Amino acid sequence: MTTSTQTFEFQSEARQLLQLMIHSIYSNKDVFLRELVSNASDALDKLRLEAFRDKDLEADTDDLHVEIAIDQDARTLTVRDNGIGMSRNDVVSLIGTIAKSGTAEFLRKLKESKDAAGSQDLIGQFGVGFYSSFMVADRVTLVTRRAGSTEGVRWESDGEGTYTIEPAEDAPQGTSVTLHLKPADTDDHLFDYTSARKVREIVKRYSDFITWPVKMASSEDGDELETVNSMKALWARSQSEVEQSEYNEFYKHISHDWNDPLETFRMQAEGTFEYQALLFIPAQAPLDLFMRERKRGVQLYVKRVFIMDDCEALMPEYLRFIKGVVDAQDLSLNVSREILQQDRQIRMIRKRLVKKVLTTVKSMMAEEGGERYTTFWSAFGAAVKEGLLDDVDNRESILEISSFASTHDAEAPTTLKDYVARMKDGQTDIYYLTGESRTIIENSPHMEAFQAKGYEVLVLTDPIDEMWVEAVSGFDGKQFQSIAKGEVDLDEKDDEKAAEAKKDFADLLAWMTTALAEDVKEVRLSTRLTTSPACIVGDAHDITPTLEKMYRASGQEMPKVKRILELNPTHPLVSGLRAAFGERAGDEGLSETAELLYGMALLAEGGELGDPARFIKLMAQRLERTL
Template identity: 40%
Template sequence: MINKQEQHSFQSETKQLLHLMINSLYSNKEIFIRELISNASDAIDKMKFKFLSNENLKKQHRNMYIRISLDKKKNTIVISDNGIGMTKQEIIKNLGTIANSGTKSFLQSLEKENKKNSQLIGKFGVGFYSSFMVSEKVIVKTRHAEESNEKNGIMWESDGKGKYTLTSIKKKEYGTDIELYLKKKETIFLENWKICNIIKKYSDHISIPIEIQEYDEKNKIFSWKQINKAQALWTVDKSTITDDQYINFYKHITQDINDPIIWSHNKIEGTQEYTILIYIPSKSNLNIWNRDQKNGLKLYIKKIYIMDDADQFLPNYLRFIKGILDTNDLPLNISREILQENNITNQLKKSITKRTLKLIKQLTKNEKKYKIFWKEFGLILKEGIAEDIQNQEQIAELLRFTSIQSNCIEQNLSLNQYITNMSQNQKKIYFLTSDSYATAYTSPHLEIFKKKNIDVLLLSDRIDEWMMNYLTEFKGKKFQSINKIDDDLNQIINIKPQINQKSKKMNELLIKIQQVLKDKIKTVQFSYRLIDTPAILLVEKDTMSTQMSKLFMAAGQNIPNIKYILEINPNHKLIQKIADIKNDETINIWINILFEEALLSERGSLDNPNDFIKKINTILLNS
């Protein structure tokens, strides 16, 4: 209860948003109706859920409604609902700050755009604040359903200029009334036909009756007329639903400015009975990498709303999926904890996961749309290779890569395409992991592959090295990292050792290198995969790769030093020059430079770069 009128200030981002709305012109002001209706619908859904656990409220149950009344004399619109209402703390949280719906980031991007593009805000789900686009003052009267004393209602009031007031009021019914005092130039929204058209356009799918007050001039009485169909969209025969209806429903449940890229609507009957309506967004959520942020489906049981963000029905790597699950197989009083351990939940999860992967595969048929999907969600989908072994091959089919033959940074190549393009004697899928595309594409490991026209996948996302530890085979073809020893490579590239006449000197050089670098390398050998590079470093098949060790070190993990295999190119002029050196001190410096150059190329860094520079300077001076 509020003892006297309280004055509060809006959060800074809210002030910024309100300033934009009040002082700019927007082409789509009618969305304020959509937003306020959506909020009212959510409040009623939450009220229905309360009935499941509160017998007292259930006894008071009345027909749920959203009502709109227009008053041309007062220049007001009132939108009322008998939903759950709000407490004082909820009012401050919901009406005084911007929720985590992307509004803040939208504002930041808006600042970078020109005046013309700022019209986009008219399409953005700005929720309650959109009412200030048409109103010079807004009053909210509310009482929470669990507040039994009707004297403990609360009134929120603001002109949208930086402050708002809270006052205790008497409110007979629980729920919320929003009174909009329209600006003089916005009187079009006081016409019944206008409001009815807006609701049919945006909110016809709302499952709560939306009623508008009408006045009978002849009998001098007011009555309520229902505007919408009041049937939950997912319960309607999908053959009768238009694309626009699906899109509007998506925006209603997600508050997303963008259209979904694809959706799937199915009613399943048999051992499991459920209806699923899932969407793939066209833009990723700003909070999708935040582990504390809940992602998941809206859960209904027998058409009764249960909870938002039910993440138990999809694996984490599909957390970008939005939509509705309505099942008949779960009890109404289920909690998140019980859901986690429920066998029916696990069965539903398996079924919905397969349907979702099928939907993504369907999207691959549209190359343009799949490029959008991969750019937004490709990194997240890669997590599924390790997380979902059961569906690993289906997920692998959806992955996209770049390669040396693609010759561009865009990841458009599928594994099926790679296998189709494999050379005749090629038995493995070759790949290289690196910190960046540029580093991968210029790697000396690729020299022989480029010469022999053997394609290599170039993986430069941070998750790739981890993913490839789990993705070991695809359609009978094993994966092979080209910076690891490969016994089959010489057969594929069909190169026989061609050491020149100084082979004796070269063999002596091998011995010398082994002696000088004995504590730094596992062994040294000739390489036949190098063309323009004097030396490279490799690791054995079962040894941790350089890229994986870098990831562990970045995470603060202590790992043992990798003992590399040094391969030298006997046909390179630098190697031949080093082989001719007689002075032990000079050749020792050259051998260390050779090793550290290869190490710099492999790791991208050296433990002691100053010492390396000192060696280079010594050689330059002697030359």
């Protein structure tokens, strides 16, 4: 063994990584302690497995644990373990060289020996996470001795490019990492890591569920150690061992919600890759459900070590209200453990989580009374419907758990399955109308013929409804059809009578199409009106006025979409206009009447007039003549 101190240079990649660690990779400096505790946990796992495989290994395995010690006067924080430890060669190759990793190398050897059981109990990469220490320390000292060896080694560096290695006499089994902390008043150093309270808080947050005890000096007696992590992961315990009250308290802890969850469910996957999940559906929507700056996603753990709070990769945007934990056994992480690699495992876990959420909601629908489902849909239905745009693979499942207000019942929404079951004989489409409110939709001229003939119409008032109905073709073989688009043919009609009416109104329709050319593309007779004189409809593939308005509000330039003005030939105002046109075609008053007729139709559907002042002036003049 070398008896003198030697100085080495970090590899160029290591120096670059050190700078990244110090300045940019980690978004939260607290994670340095997570990394050190995780590395210590790895070392304990390795020793346990090594002792099992090598019965002659001279190692103490009686009280395996991680210990954290704080010296406020010296401003040091030490994380030590009595695990596998490292030899001098290990220290040189693992810490001075980024390309190699103790755990990664260990896993490779295990895979070569086909020891799959052992590989499941390891996490992280020692040579990478260790460097996070330099975010909070201006000097780091490591003392280690490999289990079964009598020779210890001491490593030290200020992170500037070199490190020293020297023998360490009487080094205990395992590894001790001492951080000489930066001054407390450093600009970007927000917390005092010599505070026992702060350190305990970090351990509880990131390492509460690892399988080994993490010990610190008790507040009452500095010589007595106490375990500060619970080592009890609810999702890892048998369901029969956990009371619902425990789930409720855990939910409140991670969600900051005062209420109990609406639903709690667990998942466990075994096989190619393993993970456990404990998920919750809240009982009410959070205030930030539709805010841009909202956070979403479940908490991610790997081998019970906390990785991130809002893992967006594991839960789609439309299920952003789902809370809970996913604990994976073997997940690909990048340098900082903070950002997931988009690999097959992530996509597969996400896919299964989504299906579980949707099937859980579906089971809530089947409950007697359906009260919990009603609560769920009232709170989160508008968000779930976003999935009809974003999640094509699960579109059918989302439609199955969706409910919509309809003209069938003013109080209770309907499922599409129930709507289809109530469809009239010969009805081939699912009718709907979008609008800002139920009142506007119910009073829309478009509804008249449908109400008169008893056809059920879905009443869609959420902003997202304007978009998903354009993207979703249908449900259960039935197409979605807006009653404000295209032509309507609700039942058999007298073709001869219709043809005669079309002939009688031909000249008026042609003249009005020209007179209103700036606003409409066509004026035609309507089959959807019974009491109103006119209504405005769109072509089958036109975007709705509301959707056009939404695009403009978001800053997108949209060409003006001209729509169709439909006239009710049986209304006295329309028939009177036809008679007047036949007598005095070209009269300026007729043009004003046509303009007023269009304006009234626009207002009846909740639209906005292009020139409100002119409309009011014309209306006032007409009213004056009636006096």
